[in-house]
Amino acid sequence: MANIISDETIEYVGILAKLELNEEEKEQAKKDMGAMLDYIDKLNELDTTGVEPMSHVFPVTNVFREDVVTNGDGSEATLSNAPSMKDSGFKVPKTIG
Amino acid sequence: MSKVYETVIGLEVHVELASKTKIFCGCSTAFGGAPNSHTCPVCTGMPGSLPVLNKQVVEYAIAVGLATNCSITQYCKFDRKNYFYPDNPQNYQISQLYLPICRNGGVEIETAAGKKTVGIHEIHMEEDAGKLVHDEWEDCSIVDYNRSGVPLIEIVSEPDMRSAEEVIAYLEKLRLIIQYLGASDCKLNEGSMRADVNLSVREMGAPEFGTRTEMKNLNSFKAIARAIEGERTRQIELIEEGKKVIQETRRWDDNKEYSYAMRSKEDAQDYRYFPEPDLVPIVINDEWIAEIKARQPELRTEKLERYKKEFGLPDYDAEIITGHKKFADLFEATTEICKKPKKVSNWIMGEIIRLLKENEMDPEDIKFSPVNLAKVIELADSGAINSTVAKEVFEEVFKHDIDPDKYVEEKGLKTVNDAGELQAVVEQVIKDNPQSVEDYRNGKEKAIGFLVGQTMKAMKGKANPGMVNKILKELL
Amino acid sequence: MRLMSLTAVELGKKIKAKEVTVTEAVTAALDAIEAKEKKVNSFVTVDREGALKRAEEVQKMIDDGTLTGPLAGVPVAIKDNMCTKDLLTTCSSKILYNFKPTYTAEAVENLEKAGAVIIGKTNMDEFAMGSTTETSAYGATKNPWNEAHVPGGSSGGSCAAVAAEECSYALGSDTGGSIRQPSSFCGVTGIKPTYGTVSRYGLIAYGSSLDQIGPIAKDVTDCATILEAIASYDKKDSTSIARDDLKFTDALVDDVKGLKIGIPRDYFGEGLDPEVKEAVLNAAKVLEEKGAVVEEFDLSLVEYAIPAYYVIACAEASSNLARFDGVKYGYRAKEYEGLHNMYKKTRSEGFGTEVKRRIMLGSFVLSSGYYDAYYLKALRTKALIKKAFDEAFAKYDVILGPAAPTTAPKLGESLSDPIKMYLGDIYTISVNLAGLPGISLPCGKDSNGLPIGLQLIGDCFKEKKIIRAAYAFEQTREYEHSPLA
Numbered sequence A: 001m002a003n004i005i006s007d008e009t010i011e012y013v014g015i016l017a018k019l020e021l022n023e024e025e026k027e028q029a030k031k032d033m034g035a036m037l038d039y040i041d042k043l044n045e046l047d048t049t050g051v052e053p054m055s056h057v058f059p060v061t062n063v064f065r066e067d068v069v070t071n072g073d074g075s076e077a078t079l080s081n082a083p084s085m086k087d088s089g090f091k092v093p094k095t096i097g
Numbered sequence B: 001m002s003k004v005y006e007t008v009i010g011l012e013v014h015v016e017l018a019s020k021t022k023i024f025c026g027c028s029t030a031f032g033g034a035p036n037s038h039t040c041p042v043c044t045g046m047p048g049s050l051p052v053l054n055k056q057v058v059e060y061a062i063a064v065g066l067a068t069n070c071s072i073t074q075y076c077k078f079d080r081k082n083y084f085y086p087d088n089p090q091n092y093q094i095s096q097l098y099l100p101i102c103r104n105g106g107v108e109i110e111t112a113a114g115k116k117t118v119g120i121h122e123i124h125m126e127e128d129a130g131k132l133v134h135d136e137w138e139d140c141s142i143v144d145y146n147r148s149g150v151p152l153i154e155i156v157s158e159p160d161m162r163s164a165e166e167v168i169a170y171l172e173k174l175r176l177i178i179q180y181l182g183a184s185d186c187k188l189n190e191g192s193m194r195a196d197v198n199l200s201v202r203e204m205g206a207p208e209f210g211t212r213t214e215m216k217n218l219n220s221f222k223a224i225a226r227a228i229e230g231e232r233t234r235q236i237e238l239i240e241e242g243k244k245v246i247q248e249t250r251r252w253d254d255n256k257e258y259s260y261a262m263r264s265k266e267d268a269q270d271y272r273y274f275p276e277p278d279l280v281p282i283v284i285n286d287e288w289i290a291e292i293k294a295r296q297p298e299l300r301t302e303k304l305e306r307y308k309k310e311f312g313l314p315d316y317d318a319e320i321i322t323g324h325k326k327f328a329d330l331f332e333a334t335t336e337i338c339k340k341p342k343k344v345s346n347w348i349m350g351e352i353i354r355l356l357k358e359n360e361m362d363p364e365d366i367k368f369s370p371v372n373l374a375k376v377i378e379l380a381d382s383g384a385i386n387s388t389v390a391k392e393v394f395e396e397v398f399k400h401d402i403d404p405d406k407y408v409e410e411k412g413l414k415t416v417n418d419a420g421e422l423q424a425v426v427e428q429v430i431k432d433n434p435q436s437v438e439d440y441r442n443g444k445e446k447a448i449g450f451l452v453g454q455t456m457k458a459m460k461g462k463a464n465p466g467m468v469n470k471i472l473k474e475l476l
Numbered sequence C: 001m002r003l004m005s006l007t008a009v010e011l012g013k014k015i016k017a018k019e020v021t022v023t024e025a026v027t028a029a030l031d032a033i034e035a036k037e038k039k040v041n042s043f044v045t046v047d048r049e050g051a052l053k054r055a056e057e058v059q060k061m062i063d064d065g066t067l068t069g070p071l072a073g074v075p076v077a078i079k080d081n082m083c084t085k086d087l088l089t090t091c092s093s094k095i096l097y098n099f100k101p102t103y104t105a106e107a108v109e110n111l112e113k114a115g116a117v118i119i120g121k122t123n124m125d126e127f128a129m130g131s132t133t134e135t136s137a138y139g140a141t142k143n144p145w146n147e148a149h150v151p152g153g154s155s156g157g158s159c160a161a162v163a164a165e166e167c168s169y170a171l172g173s174d175t176g177g178s179i180r181q182p183s184s185f186c187g188v189t190g191i192k193p194t195y196g197t198v199s200r201y202g203l204i205a206y207g208s209s210l211d212q213i214g215p216i217a218k219d220v221t222d223c224a225t226i227l228e229a230i231a232s233y234d235k236k237d238s239t240s241i242a243r244d245d246l247k248f249t250d251a252l253v254d255d256v257k258g259l260k261i262g263i264p265r266d267y268f269g270e271g272l273d274p275e276v277k278e279a280v281l282n283a284a285k286v287l288e289e290k291g292a293v294v295e296e297f298d299l300s301l302v303e304y305a306i307p308a309y310y311v312i313a314c315a316e317a318s319s320n321l322a323r324f325d326g327v328k329y330g331y332r333a334k335e336y337e338g339l340h341n342m343y344k345k346t347r348s349e350g351f352g353t354e355v356k357r358r359i360m361l362g363s364f365v366l367s368s369g370y371y372d373a374y375y376l377k378a379l380r381t382k383a384l385i386k387k388a389f390d391e392a393f394a395k396y397d398v399i400l401g402p403a404a405p406t407t408a409p410k411l412g413e414s415l416s417d418p419i420k421m422y423l424g425d426i427y428t429i430s431v432n433l434a435g436l437p438g439i440s441l442p443c444g445k446d447s448n449g450l451p452i453g454l455q456l457i458g459d460c461f462k463e464k465k466i467i468r469a470a471y472a473f474e475q476t477r478e479y480e481h482s483p484l485a
């Protein structure tokens, strides 16, 4: 395997993706990711010099909305699935201090 | 021997745009409102929802770019900035990294040190986050997404500023330009203009920049000035102690006058930007730019000249009044009604500025309507009320935007011009103040002033002072 | 009368002719579900009450002449990644175990306007990540042709429900083959339209630049009819394309004379099951006999599509799935200490293995220092793949090949080796990268009696050409009902 994924990398990716893996899952993830990256490295066989990266397939541009208020009070719908709520807001663990 | 340090400052200024709706949905941007009332699936990151760009936002961004001498990126795109935080409902912010809408501009500022240009690296469009309220009782935070998706432009300056004074001048300049464009009301206290300060220090003359920190949570010009001083001192102390300044984001606590590192292991500051697949690129052709230019409202310099020419305002008055969009708007609207530019200008230069100072308010905080200011001017000018009463009435207008006509009527403040009525009061005053009458008759001219005052007092200020004087002299 | 063995259009005709009431049709579907779900598990949610109530409303609108379309009153199943107002929508994930959307996806709303009656939400690979429908948090779906085999994925529930005749037709979504591959495994027909043809508004995103909703049904006529109903320009989806050629049923013509069909040699190499190869080439011969001009050619770049796809799809997914964090909807971990711990526990407990695998890969390829090497490289590869197709379509009207290299594998065989599973999408994935339309329809069975799918790929906006070719081919065979039908 050409791509060796370190513990630090898995830890770091876990921070970015907000995922917490147990030891066993971590080992599996290291293996899986290494194997996938080896496979993805196949792209290096391709010479893509001068090729513009293509994010959209169609050259559609300038899709706009007019600046007109179309929505009314959305609080009931917005909060209807809230796992935890207080004072018409979403309750979360304290974010400061 | 102590070294001399130079402070190097760059600013990231976030401005909430004045569009009626959010950047990607048809929710209102109105300030306030019950928590989560201005929300929909799009601005709360509901699964399956998709953004659609508000055209007005692009036009405001272009207008600000043009007014700050930027070049407009004629093929621009949105990118996703990925980070987890509860005020960020999708856990990514739609912003611009690779192709921001404006680049390479600058504005001229003037301070005691002279004139200089502060470069603008770029201006990009992005969405605002929701609001977090911290609940001390329950040890939790509560999220309100009313602000989520409100359009922002972020104006990133070059590290061209060297002092708090320059920073304030730069911010004032930006604010004036943006307000004149009508692109934002730029209220620091309501958060519609916010500045993050990037600051580093270096020994005077050093060729390289020092390590910079970024300070957030600065919500007034005063806080910005204090934060700059505080951070400058902190960095110099570190350097003098032989320690290193760490590149990090710090939160300014204006009460403690100290900044705190916001670092945590969980904030990796690796935003994994990539092109937003849900939005298509924006192509801005020359015609569109020309159209926006043509629609551009009168900016300050033009207004200043016009005020002097059209209304005959003195240089100083015109400077002050055009120095704040709110003053200029008030001046024009009131003049339009009462057709007395000089009088309007006097009221702004006098009572209005005095009351703002007294109440520690910004011109942006003015709430009263030009109609009521015009009415006060009318009342005073026609002699219906005297100048003392006019000031009193205006204070009510300033505070509660009352209708001056009604107020004067109800309180019976109209100047009494009825000679008979005045005569009776004067006679009483003469009777009650024999000493002053005596003094006057003995040649003490000043004593008449006292008697006029007493009469005015008895009339609760409503008397016509000229008439009182005349009647007094006749009777004595 | 076995109502569920009819095609959607046939049933619609009977309802229109008052031979069948909407309630009878819906009850037939619900009864079929009742009878078969234990075996096939193609539904996450069955909305018995809602469907029966809706049946009466639709009947009234048919009776008073407000609903006249071919799908009025016909029961449909919707893949569980499309939002349905007040009806549970889980993406087959624990993290959305209780999520009731507050709005309905545009494509589903279009169907409702056409008088469709939604009977339930179908099982899928969790967040559409998988090719077997085994990664669902609500148990695997079984193949109606042989319950020891997978139905394919990720729209396995929709395809199995159609094949098992639990509904008249279904909607699926296709990010890398998720309509075409399970259609092929289940012996039904499915279309992945040109990107931008069906609104994505309300489709819970996996890979935003690749996702498309499409129809799954018993035959080409149904698929064309359904696609006509769901396709629309939607102002709520900025990537939606305004088209004026959406009358897909016009292409239901049994005539392929002069149609130029290209067969990419690269689709018939190593890894292709010989029985699949034979059936697909046989289909080409049938079309040739009907007057099409068939030619082999080199498409090139085929082996680069999968790695490019996994970089792009996983990167987008890592961002799209960030919103599932326990704050606004869905699952939240029961115990946690502080904000970040809540995020991590919620997501680690709420997502399954395959989803976590892809989120991690996606986060990695976008992370500082890797963006250019992986993400931009993949986008450049995508550009080259698009160009290869452009060149092919300059010569051919339709590209013909298999939908998948094999027939349906056995349950439990695929997940242990992800890369092997990913390779199963080799013929479908490049179509998504290039935004093209593709159709999969049955063209035979292997020696185990499992269906084989034929794939026809068209140039952008040329659905009509593949519909015509598919329709012409279909006229040469009978629809085969699965043993579970």
Ligand SMILES: [Mg+2]
Pocket (backbone or CB within 6 Å): B095, B126, B154
């Ligand atoms: Mg920003």
Ligand SMILES: [Zn+2]
Pocket (backbone or CB within 6 Å): A071, B022, B025, B026, B027, B038, B039, B040, B041, B042, B043, B044, B149
């Ligand atoms: Zn909204």
